[in-house]
Amino acid sequence: MTEEVHIEAHESPIKTPTQLVVVILLAFLVPIAIIVAISQYLTSGLDTSPSNPLMAEDAVAKRIKPAGEVVLGEAPPPAPAPAPGGSAPAGPVDGKVVYEKACTACHGAGIMNSPKTGDKAAWAPRIAQGKQTLYEHAIKGIRMMPAKGGNAALSDNEVKAAVDYLVGLVK
Numbered sequence: 001m002t003e004e005v006h007i008e009a010h011e012s013p014i015k016t017p018t019q020l021v022v023v024i025l026l027a028f029l030v031p032i033a034i035i036v037a038i039s040q041y042l043t044s045g046l047d048t049s050p051s052n053p054l055m056a057e058d059a060v061a062k063r064i065k066p067a068g069e070v071v072l073g074e075a076p077p078p079a080p081a082p083a084p085g086g087s088a089p090a091g092p093v094d095g096k097v098v099y100e101k102a103c104t105a106c107h108g109a110g111i112m113n114s115p116k117t118g119d120k121a122a123w124a125p126r127i128a129q130g131k132q133t134l135y136e137h138a139i140k141g142i143r144m145m146p147a148k149g150g151n152a153a154l155s156d157n158e159v160k161a162a163v164d165y166l167v168g169l170v171k
């Protein structure tokens, strides 16, 4: 009787060495499989393969696009009134910066028949008028070309620098 009790207390489902090996292996493999399954589940939304439509170039570009965008083909909105006392900038004026800020919207693509930036043939007859005339037309406007490119806050010197930059590109 006592012997029976003794045997039961030590009874184990593992009876053979093979079973022991299997149990030890499972003790390693099962947790690993569970961890792999969990990580798969958690990262399933992060498919970075090119076949994922969310990873398509334009979808990505859309997500990371800057808040503002340049609209070509429309007149720029009316510029704010120039600051009282003039808006002469400190330091030398960079025509390229002014051009990119105020002129490229039209001249960059030749909008409204404006002489296209870098187009020698379009600029030759303009340049032939003389630089003073170009300055004057850029500052005061001519036909579809708005005064100061529509940016009244620019100083005359800034506009002249932008003209110099435009002319320099087609020389």
Ligand code: HEC
Residues within 6 Å of the ligand: 074, 075, 076, 098, 099, 102, 103, 104, 105, 106, 107, 111, 112, 113, 114, 115, 126, 129, 133, 134, 135, 137, 138, 142, 143, 144, 145, 146, 148, 149, 150, 159, 162, 163, 166
């Ligand atoms: C809203 C569009 C627009 C913007 C912005 C613009 N331009 Fe123009 N520009 C024109 C058009 C259109 C012409 C052609 C005018 C014509 O001869 O009929 C022109 C012509 C010119 C000419 C040649 C003038 C001449 O006598 O032949 C110069 C120089 C010029 N632009 C400089 C500038 C500069 C510098 C800026 C930026 C400060 C600027 N433009 C911004 C539309 C624009």
